[in-house]
Amino acid sequence: MDPLTAAAAALSALFDPARFALLAAGVLIGLVVGIVPGIGGLTALVVLIPFTYGLDHYSAMALLIGMWAVIATSDVIPAIFFGVPGTIGCAATVLDGHPLARKGQAARALGASYAASTLGGLFGALVLAVSIPILRPLMLYLGTPEMLAFCIFGLSMVATLSGPLPLRGFTMAAIGLIVAMVGIDPQTGIERFTFGSYYLWDGLPLGPFTLGLFAVPELAALMIARSRVSAETGPKGFSLSGQYQGLTDVLRHWWLMLRCSWLGAMLGAMPGMGAAVIDWVAYGHAARTEKNTETFGTGDIRGVIASESSNNAREGGSLIPTIAFGIPGGASMALLLGAFQVQGIVPGPEMLTRHLDLTYLIILSLAVATLLGTLVCVLASGWMIKLVDVRYAILLPIVLSLALVGGFVGGQHAWADMILVVGAGILGWLMREQGWPRAPLLIGLVLGDTVERYLFISVQIDGWSWLYRPVVLGLLVLTAVGLYKPMRRLVVSTVHRIRFGGRSLRFGPSAWFTLFFAAVLAFALADTWGWPWLARVAPQSVAAFGLACALVSLFLEVLRGDAPPAATGPGSAPVDLAALSESDPSLPASVVYRRGALYFAWLVGAVALAFLVGVLPALFVFGVAFVRFEGREPWPTALLVGAALLAGLWLVFDQGLGVSWPRSLAGDHLPMLRRALGGMI
Numbered sequence: 175m176d177p178l179t180a181a182a183a184a185l186s187a188l189f190d191p192a193r194f195a196l197l198a199a200g201v202l203i204g205l206v207v208g209i210v211p212g213i214g215g216l217t218a219l220v221v222l223i224p225f226t227y228g229l230d231h232y233s234a235m236a237l238l239i240g241m242w243a244v245i246a247t248s249d250v251i252p253a254i255f256f257g258v259p260g261t262i263g264c265a266a267t268v269l270d271g272h273p274l275a276r277k278g279q280a281a282r283a284l285g286a287s288y289a290a291s292t293l294g295g296l297f298g299a300l301v302l303a304v305s306i307p308i309l310r311p312l313m314l315y316l317g318t319p320e321m322l323a324f325c326i327f328g329l330s331m332v333a334t335l336s337g338p339l340p341l342r343g344f345t346m347a348a349i350g351l352i353v354a355m356v357g358i359d360p361q362t363g364i365e366r367f368t369f370g371s372y373y374l375w376d377g378l379p380l381g382p383f384t385l386g387l388f389a390v391p392e393l394a395a396l397m398i399a400r401s402r403v404s405a406e407t408g409p410k411g412f413s414l415s416g417q418y419q420g421l422t423d424v425l426r427h428w429w430l431m432l433r434c435s436w437l438g439a440m441l442g443a444m445p446g447m448g449a450a451v452i453d454w455v456a457y458g459h460a461a462r463t464e465k466n467t468e469t470f471g472t473g474d475i476r477g478v479i480a481s482e483s484s485n486n487a488r489e490g491g492s493l494i495p496t497i498a499f500g501i502p503g504g505a506s507m508a509l510l511l512g513a514f515q516v517q518g519i520v521p522g523p524e525m526l527t528r529h530l531d532l533t534y535l536i537i538l539s540l541a542v543a544t545l546l547g548t549l550v551c552v553l554a555s556g557w558m559i560k561l562v563d564v565r566y567a568i569l570l571p572i573v574l575s576l577a578l579v580g581g582f583v584g585g586q587h588a589w590a591d592m593i594l595v596v597g598a599g600i601l602g603w604l605m606r607e608q609g610w611p612r613a614p615l616l617i618g619l620v621l622g623d624t625v626e627r628y629l630f631i632s633v634q635i636d637g638w639s640w641l642y643r644p645v646v647l648g649l650l651v652l653t654a655v656g657l658y659k660p661m662r663r664l665v666v667s668t669v670h671r672i673r674f675g676g677r678s679l680r681f682g683p684s685a686w687f688t689l690f691f692a693a694v695l696a697f698a699l700a701d702t703w704g705w706p707w708l709a710r711v712a713p714q715s716v717a718a719f720g721l722a723c724a725l726v727s728l729f730l731e732v733l734r735g736d737a738p739p740a741a742t743g744p745g746s747a748p749v750d751l752a753a754l755s756e757s758d759p760s761l762p763a764s765v766v767y768r769r770g771a772l773y774f775a776w777l778v779g780a781v782a783l784a785f786l787v788g789v790l791p792a793l794f795v796f797g798v799a800f801v802r803f804e805g806r807e808p809w810p811t812a813l814l815v816g817a818a819l820l821a822g823l824w825l826v827f828d829q830g831l832g833v834s835w836p837r838s839l840a841g842d843h844l845p846m847l848r849r850a851l852g853g854m855i
Contacts, residue, residue, distance in 0.1 A: 184534035200240025208248030244547030257392025270477030285420020294483035295544035298490025319640035322628035332614035348720020350618020381584025390599025438484030442491025456484030567805020
């Protein structure tokens with residue numbers, strides 16, 4: 175089919191009133207999915223695909239692409255307001271987006287994220303339009319060695335994301351890699367780090383772990399400070415000026431936006447490079463290449479631009495192997511291939527010839543949905559921005575309930591999912607208080623299985639000659655260049671500490687925390703002895719490397735010598751470990767930990783009550799009790815919040831998604847109680 179004819183046919187088909195209505199419906203569904211933590215594009219596609227069975231090719235693709243394209247636009251809303259990533263693909267946005275909201279600049283962060291998302295999404299659609307015939311030879315050339323090199327490059331970002339202490343980042347990345355290897359080893363079939371738990375046979379679920387690691391600690395900070403989302407005076411009225419400032423930020427940093435969009439599109443086209451990694455790679459790229467990056471992680475608008483432009487451009491890139499070669503770039507694309515099969519569409523050369531009009535319709539749907547979703551978000555931001563002025567006691571039970579239910583929906587649909595959210599939350603909060611980076615742990619967890627699989631295949635096929643392939647060598651050189659600056663700073667700082675460290679030796683809380691991580695890695699290393707070689711080679715190597723990094727980090731933390739200012743050069747002064755903590759400096763440590771313990775007591779109580787009486791009744795009671803007793807709000811307000819929470823969870827998860835809730839203790843014994851009462855009567 176002639177390209178111009180195909181493009182005209184696609185344009186006419188998309189703007190047919192019925193199909194455009196389906197596209198708009200998909201956009202609205204996708205925006206809701208992005209806002210609610212835990213649902214994600216995968217769950218939404220599973221629910222939505224059955225509704226396409228009676229539709230024609232064009233209508234089905236308009237609905238699915240419309241929904242899928244805008245999730246990465248709206249997921250920034252909970253990330254900025256509450257530090258809760260709506261999907262795993264915007265976890266990096268939390269690092270700078272949420273601090274901006276706490277400074278009273280939520281409108282600016284939203285404007286920058288919408289602009290970067292829109293431009294990144296359009297860039298991804300453009301890359302999809304022009305790259306399919308051009309990139310076909312390249313995509314066929316890339317093999318597992320190249321994919322492994324991309325993963326190694328992604329792991330090297332942990333040095334940049336760890337601030338002045340890269341060893342902490344390497345330690346956490348090693349722990350993340352070890353956690354990723356939990357489950358049944360695919361090579362030998364033995365259990366690794368499962369401790370006899372069936373729940374861990376398929377590995378640690380990423381959804382609940384991510385929500386716990388990033389969402390729960392940020393919500394804890396709200397309760398500890400007992401403030402609104404904004405640490406400063408929130409906006410009393412909303413105008414578009416704040417969002418316009420965010421737009422000008424994106425235009426001012428257009429080269430950064432373009433680079434990160436290119437990274438997102440290209441990495442999205444690589445099978446195995448999922449959403450959980452790409453935004454971190456883009457964020458790390460920005461932190462490495464931009465000037466004056468010491469403000470990254472504290473509310474730098476460039477961090478928002480980098481992550482948001484990349485994760486929206488990813489959508490267009492991930493469609494390239496799916497459409498052109500029938501190779502899914504991830505689980506969502508595998509589901510989309512299933513939708514193709516239902517419609518009788520065969521991905522591959524036919525999508526570039528006989529079904530070229532459908533390919534153009536997918537590209538147009540991606541672009542139009544991105545614009546439409548951004549327009550809806552901008553128009554709705556007027557009331558969303560008012561969330562920064564809502565009291566913490568009203569917000570917390572709602573968002574915490576969404577995090578718990580989202581962890582359950584995004585996990586294995588077991589009680590252990592909610593327990594994992596709480597456990598990961600405690601770990602994440604302690605890391606936050608002690609200044610340990612959480613991003614490297616997530617990156618290691620996401621890439622661990624992929625790294626081990628690609629390494630095994632590469633070595634089995636090519637031996638160690640895979641290291642000499644041109645693309646692999648190029649990526650390894652880029653990795654080494656990226657590691658040079660943080661490692662040079664580490665070496666200079668180490669020499670400085672050894673020289674002046676004898677003046678003050680201190681084994682404080684941070685050192686104890688480091689010792690804990692070293693013990694975890696030592697246990698993992700010891701546990702691998704006795705496993706078959708194929709099963710233990712990867713975890714042993716990772717655990718040994720991580721243990722070495724942890725021990726060196728512990729040594730440097732104990733040597734806390736103070737050098738005279740005249741003797742220090744750039745990067746050589748000892749790092750103030752207390753300054754790395756993200757806790758409120760105006761509060762004494764005793765107050766912070768006492769309020770933190772109370773916060774987790776509420777959270778543990780909600781999960782325990784859910785186990786006793788059921789999820790929905792327990793969260794209703796939790797909402798009412800928290801608002802009334804923690805927030806000291808009047809009973810009518812507490813009951814209203816509880817009722818609204820119950821109704822929302824019931825409509826979205828019970829009726830909308832058909833979630834099968836786990837049986838509670840009361841539910842297990844209710845039939846027995848009924849029989850007993852019936853016999854008595």
